[in-house]
Amino acid sequence: MDTSKLRSKRTVIGGIALVAALGAGGTVWATAANAGGKPDADDRVLSAEERTSVETAALAAIPGGTVLETEASDDQGVAYEAEVRDPAGQEWDVDLDASFQVVTKTADADDDGDDD
The missing domain is CATH 3.30.505.20 (SHC Adaptor Protein)
Known part of the structure; x- marks a missing residue:
């Protein structure tokens, strides 16, 4: 297999993983921010x-x-x-x-x- 295609696939997979991780982290952060730190x-x-x-x-x-x-x-x-x-x-x-x-x-x- 061509090494440039392999690097391209790794870059795409790495990018997808990064976006997923950022999305999950953003959801957690938004939930915590909405809680306002003040308990009901x-x-x-x-x-x-x-x-x-x-x-x-x-x-x-x-x-x-x-x-x-x-x-x-x-x-x-x-x-x-x-x-x-x-x-x-x-x-x-x-x-x-x-x-x-x-x-x-x-x-x-x-x-x-x-x-x-």
């Missing part, structure tokens, strides 16, 4: 004190229940969310305000045991 309120990690207060309020709303999950909320008027399973096995979503007062308490309609 619902991504905020609760302090131990907050977690305890959320659990206490949620269990008062669902007596005898078990808290499955707690998190901060980014919903308007809702500062915290808790998922609670009552003694009968029904799961509830309990929304709390910043003072740990119940805003809403809703039976989880999709209670089939798979968290998908």
Whole structure:
């Protein structure tokens, strides 16, 4: 095979690889730039004190229940969310305000045991 054709193929393949790498890097950079470095309120990690207060309020709303999950909320008027399973096995979503007062308490309609 002619060495000039071989060099030409290597150049083309190398160019394609470079473009692909730059494209992937640009996508990652754009995603990070759009994130703005500021986490959403619902991504905020609760302090131990907050977690305890959320659990206490949620269990008062669902007596005898078990808290499955707690998190901060980014919903308007809702500062915290808790998922609670009552003694009968029904799961509830309990929304709390910043003072740990119940805003809403809703039976989880999709209670089939798979968290998908």
